[in-house]
Amino acid sequence: MPNLRDIKRKIEAVKKIGQITKAMNMVAAAKLRGAQERVEQFRPYATKFQEVITDLASSGAVNPAQFELMQVREVKKVEIILVTADRGLCGAFNANLINACEKLIREQKAKGREISLICVGKKGSQYFSKTGLVRQAYEDIMGRVEMFNARAVARDAMQAFIDKAVDETYIIYGYFVNVVRQIPKTERLLPIAVEKEEAVETEAPKISGSYIYEPEPEELFAQILPLYINTRVMAAMLETAVSEQAARMTAMDNANRACGDMVQSLTLLFNKTRQAAITKELMDIVGGAEALKG
The missing domain is CATH 1.10.287.80 (ATP synthase, gamma subunit, helix hairpin domain)
Structure with a gap:
């Protein structure tokens, strides 16, 4: 005894x-409020951006196949953007994201495809550093998510796709559902796929209308596609940042x-x-x- x-x-x-x-719980709670406000403010912007892209692509005014970021080709090389936190002590949050990435890697390798990684956040970079898969790592940028960092990540991914170094790009991030639930989410980033919304019958008639674009749709489409990728990466980083604080608080x-x-x-x-x-x-x-x- x-x-x-x-x-x-x-x-x-x-x-x-x-x-x-x-003390760490109180700090995470304070940071969570600020991060949650940024996510709630950014989500409508990202949704509206998606609506504009969909409207332009489905209107017939432009031909999506003529734009490099929308060209679908035979997939031989796949790149994955993994967005994790820079710090630990947040439960299984980072582990869940890494597991989702490993699952996608196994699926793509089973199809005979080559894999490369862009790791955003120190935890993902440290875990995969010895695998030889990490092509680029962006560390110490998740403490305060800024648009110029998201733009750098997006530009790196787009350039690799345009140069045909990769044929498909996926992004994995933590999606914030609520304070007690954050789920790993995997989405295809490149080539850009436009999904048409299915018509849903409702009792009240849906108000519809057409947009008038200036300049011409083809010129506008070429300019906003890179901005759309920037927005997708920024949204993923914001979602991961707020999910990290919620997981740490819990x-x-x-x-x-x-x-x-x-x-x-x-x-x-x-x-x-x-x-x-x-x-x-x-x-x-x-x-x-x-x-x-x-």
Whole structure:
């Protein structure tokens, strides 16, 4: 049985760890509010961008096949943009993203395709650094997501696709559902695919209209396609950033509760050990007194 001094030291150590986890929980909660606001403000912009691309492509005013970023070709080389956090202590968040990436790699290799990676975030870069798959790594940029960083990642991916160094590009990121649920999401980034919305019958007639574009649709389409990829990458980075803070807040809350449980358990052990020591001393005193009487 451990002595009282060791148990007391453990209790103090666990209490200090609990203070740290509580502080980290509060910091993550504060960062989460700011990151969540940025995501909520950016989502309508990204959705509207998708609507404009879809409208232009499906209007018949432009031919998507003439644009390099939309050309579909035989897939021999695949590139994956993996967006993870720069820091840990956020539960299984980074591990889930890495597992999703490994699953996609296995699927593509089973089809006989070559794989390369663009890792955004230190955790993904560190994990795959020894595999030889990482073509480019962007570290220490997820603490504060900025558009110029997203533009650099998107430009790198687009240039590789245009140069035909890769035939398909996917992006994997953490999608923020709510504070307790963040899911890994895998989407094809290049070539750009335009999905037409299916008509849904409703009781109220849907208001529709046509856009008037200036300059001409062909010129406009060529200009906004790279901007669309920039927007997709930026959205993925923002989603991952807010998901990271939500996961860290939950993980630190669980850790803080675990510290409380450990303190209770160690305190109970401390009391039992102290009681056993007192009982032993009393038995020694009584035994000594009986010996003197004899």
